[in-house]
Amino acid sequence: MELRAEAIILSIRAHGEHGAIVRAMTEAHGLQAGYVRGGRSRGLRPVLQPANMVLGQWRARTQEQLASLTVELVHSRAPLFTEPLPAAALSWVTGLTSAALPEGQPYPRLHAALDGVLGAIEAAPAARGWGTALVRYELLLLAELGFGLDFEQCAVTGARDDLAFVSPKSGRGVSRGGAVGYEARLLPLPDFVLGGGGAEWEDILAGLQLTGHFLERDVLPGRIGEMLAGRARLIARIKRAVA
Known part of the structure; x- marks a missing residue:
């Protein structure tokens, strides 16, 4: 497996003495994890920050193996x-x-x-x-x-307008009229x-x-x-x- 793509860094977890496991989100390939050698070093710590945009290159011998990852900073937050x-x-x-x-x-x-x-x-x-x-x-x-x-509509009356609450159980909208007497039990x-x-x-x-x-x-x-x-x-x- 080899993948090269821009990605948003989501999380970094220390692994071993110097490395880090990084999870990052790409547009076309979703969330990808990889091991960054030296990821806890002084040079890479500013790069491996959540919300930073990087150009990542993931390499692994099989799909099941944790890929090795190298990164280049594209945009720092x-x-x-x-x-x-x-x-x-x-x-x-x-x-x-x-x-x-x-x-x-x-x-x-x-x-x-x-x-x-x-x-x-x-x-x-x-x-x-x-x-x-x-x-x-x-x-x-x-x-x-x-x-x-x-x-789409009120869970109680079927009305499609004046929705002002949400049922915490069903996740459906509730209108003001349908919520009368139950407002305290609903989410605004x-x-x-x-x-x-x-x-x-x-x-x-x-x-x-x-x-x-x-x-x-x-x-x-x-x-x-x-x-x-x-x-x-x-x-x-x-x-x-x-x-």
Whole structure:
């Protein structure tokens, strides 16, 4: 197996005394893992950072073998890790993608959306500039993995408009009329999820609450402690930024 492609670095794990196992997302070949010799060296540490774009070359004798990987830096987002809020956002979205996706299966829409979220964080480090993009990315990831939410019509009345809530059990939208008396049991559905455009802080946080519920239940059930701690740090930093 030999593959040469640009890729977004998702995660890096130390392996042995000096090496690292890197998981990165390509557009046409999906998530690819590889062993980088000397990956923990002073020269490669700035390159092997989550969210960086690299040109990778994977080589392996068989499909089952962990490939050896060499990388060239194409674009660095490492400076953003000096800022707490962008660092938390980059760590969460790349870590989520690494944990959720199977290896070797292409997700071109997710690749494009991930690159868009990372670019938005880079262009406007304040969460107001990328919060809605993060929510939409998480909704897309749920859909691509077969856990998409259904906003076609109200689960109670069948109405196709005025959807304002989501059932935490079925993932289906619920209209204001259909939710009467049950609002406290439902998840808010922010307007920007259906209508696009920007959003206020309250709506961004509601969107993250919505996607977080289904990510925890359907995508990360075995890794809640490990993964959702990073998400909790991100949301706490957003709330501090809002205050």
